[in-house]
Amino acid sequence: MAPSSPATATDYTVVIPAFNASATLARALDSVMAQTVPAREVIVVDDGSPDRADIARIVAGYGGRVTLLLQDNAGPAAARNAGVRASGGEWIAFLDADDSWLPHKMQAQLALASDADVGLLHGAARVDRMSLPAEMGFDLLWRANRICTSMTVVRRSAFERLGGFFEAQGLIGAEDYNLWLRIAHAGWRVRACEGLVGHYTPAEGSLTSRIERCALAEMRNARELGELLGLSRRDIRWKLRTIRTDFARHLIHARDPLPARRLLVHALFERPTLERIVLMSVSYVPTPLLDMRRRLRKGGQQTLYSL
Known part of the structure; x- marks a missing residue:
């Protein structure tokens, strides 16, 4: 459960995993340095990156204000865990190297951190997804992951008691959601601040663009975590159907119908x-026709029928 007294509200560490991130890392670090509440420490973890020399050069440019850790490639969960182990802050703020923060981000979030049972803070990273619940319990979070990893701040004691991120390779793409669910299930409060606090801008070829792999990771997460937490088979099956449907929609939107059908059929x-019948039908529509419909769509409204 929660610690007996609240942590220092401004004592936080920033952990940034980096892999092929030389094109965006400086922007991420600049956004950290611009915070109205300064970090205790900033740690970049080079996860066996091919551009390691460039990463080192960028970090060196901050004159000792950023610590660089090196490890063989082991995935983002292992990199984040390594950064936390090397840190001393009472709060851990996670930021991916292709994202950035607005200057008030940490000040706005730490204002919600005074209660001792708060374990996870987050906020909006996209203008079109700013309507976040002020607080989410496990049931609401199980229905859908609305937490952007680069906007999260985790209480160290919660992180350590739950064992941090699970590092299984098959969970890459869902390892963050796995931890948020465990935090909520353990009774820690999950709170969001109002308004936009950063920018989610995944780099080309990043994990989130590998839709089918992420779908498989999400399904593994639902099965394994559902069993670990003692959820009912009904709840787990519902979650698996939801994952298959949601990712099939993403794949159709990306014009990749074959894996979409593989997900939908189950x-x-x-x-x-x-909804599933329509999605399956749309997956057989020729791509030029879908693209024409997309171009003709008015008002920018995203609906099931305007994929």
């Missing part, structure tokens, strides 16, 4: 719904 077999 969900359709278990629970046929109008």
